[in-house]
Every structure is written in C-alpha cells, then in structure tokens.
Amino acid sequence: MYQPCIINADDFGLTDGVCQAIVELGQAGGLSSTTAMLGVPEALPRMHRYWDRLTIPCGVHLHLTYGAPISKGMQQYCASRWSGQFPRLRTEISYPADLAMEECRAQVELFRQEFGQPSHIDTHHGFHRDNRYRTGLLQLAQDYGLPMRGGDGGDEAPASRYGIAESSVLEAWSNTGWDTVEDGFAKLRKVLEQANTAKLGGVWELVCHPAYTDDHLRAITRLNDRRELERQILDGPNTMALWQELGIELTDFKGLSLKPLPVGQG
Numbered sequence: 001m002y003q004p005c006i007i008n009a010d011d012f013g014l015t016d017g018v019c020q021a022i023v024e025l026g027q028a029g030g031l032s033s034t035t036a037m038l039g040v041p042e043a044l045p046r047m048h049r050y051w052d053r054l055t056i057p058c059g060v061h062l063h064l065t066y067g068a069p070i071s072k073g074m075q076q077y078c079a080s081r082w083s084g085q086f087p088r089l090r091t092e093i094s095y096p097a098d099l100a101m102e103e104c105r106a107q108v109e110l111f112r113q114e115f116g117q118p119s120h121i122d123t124h125h126g127f128h129r130d131n132r133y134r135t136g137l138l139q140l141a142q143d144y145g146l147p148m149r150g151g152d153g154g155d156e157a158p159a160s161r162y163g164i165a166e167s168s169v170l171e172a173w174s175n176t177g178w179d180t181v182e183d184g185f186a187k188l189r190k191v192l193e194q195a196n197t198a199k200l201g202g203v204w205e206l207v208c209h210p211a212y213t214d215d216h217l218r219a220i221t222r223l224n225d226r227r228e229l230e231r232q233i234l235d236g237p238n239t240m241a242l243w244q245e246l247g248i249e250l251t252d253f254k255g256l257s258l259k260p261l262p263v264g265q266g
Helices: 016-028 043-051 072-082 097-115 124-129 134-144 181-197 215-220 225-234 237-245
Strands: 003-012 033-036 058-062 121-123 204-208 248-251
Touching: 003 016, 003 058, 016 043, 016 215, 016 225, 043 097, 058 097, 058 124, 072 097, 097 134, 121 124, 121 134, 124 134, 181 204, 181 225, 181 237, 225 237, 237 248
Parallel strands: 003 033, 003 204, 003 248, 033 058, 058 121
Antiparallel strands: none
C-alpha cells in the first residue's frame, strides 16, 4: 500500500536558477509539481523560456509580498505605501480582504492567459492559513475548479464546506535548521517518518524550494544556499530509495481537482 505524496517546488519564475532546477528535477523524477510567482521581476519572459521543458504540472503561487501587483486596485494601494511594489515581509500582509482577493484572481487569470489552466493554487508566505483571507481563497478555488494547498487544521472556514480538495501538508522541511546535504536528508526522513507515525491521511504534500543558487537569488531572499542543498538532495539516489523504503508514491494535484472552468471564462 503506497502513500501518495506531492513534491511541490514553490517559486517557479523567481530566477533562472530556480527555473532551471525545477525543470531538471521534474525531468529526473525528483519533483511532481510546481507553482509559479507571476508578479516578480521578469517572471513571464523567464517562465516562457523554460515552459516547453517543464514536464510537471504547474499551479499559481499566489503572492502578496515581493514583486509588483497585477490588479489595478492593488497597484493603487501599493503605490501610496511602497512605491508600487509589494512589501517584502510577511508581517506586512494587512490588506483589505476584497483587495487581496482581487489581486489573487488577477494572478490566476494572468496564468490562464499565458499558460492555460493551472493545476492548483498555493500561497507565498502561507497566507492561505490566515483567516482574514481564507474564505476568499476558498471561493477563488471553487470558482476556477482548483485544489489548493492544505491549511493547518485550525481554519475557521473548512475547505470541505466549499467542496475544495486540499493536500495534507507535511512539517516544514526547507525552513528548519540544517546546513548540509547529510543533515537535510536526515531531516527529510524524519518529516516523512513522523507523518507515517501520526497516520496523516489524505494526499501528502512536501513543500520545497530547490534552485541553482547564484548572486541574483542571494540578493532577493535569505533562503538561498539551502535551496542548492535541496536541489542536490531531491536529485540524489538516496532520496529515490527513501520513497521506496517508506512506501511513498509521487503524485500531483490532478487527483484532487474539481471540474475546471474553461480558459477564457472567469
């Protein structure tokens, strides 16, 4: 009996090193899903350069920090506060809910115009777990027939009320204290074994951030060198063997999908 698990790489489009790593890992079987950040500098031309080589499903990594807004309302809001850009810190996410959802909808629409129907939605800095925006995101997912990344179990608005399928997100791997390939692999094993012990149900999701780290990435995020280590771990034979040992079968969000809204409607 195999446990289905989505290995999702966030931040497709962030830098060339991020895109290259995601493309290569997808082709090698180290990833099963990714999500794109549409409002970061040069995201669309960068994504188009790699799109034909992307072999795994891609969703939208909705973001309200870093980069620039797409919707007119959010552009005006940010122009009066941060010179037209999103703030950098998650602690600064304090937008009116209707404005935030207008921006999220605009990001989904832009993806649909450029690349077709996304596989799912998730969020940068985890604001899908914020009850100020939770209901709006569930409504957005329902409108477009999309599954989404799971919350933390304490949500005021359960996804089931909206008929939305969610992944069962595993304990954080990327942002926890390890700084070598060996320690990172040991932490990955621990995360998976704890989920097994806890009998976590549903389709698991391991969130990761692999990349070829370069000066561009170091200049825009503190999560940089560890991304390089993640890439090496996910591309290694030991990790492939770990899936087999623990009875894990890689999958994606397609099995969670609702009936999609035809592209061009929304």
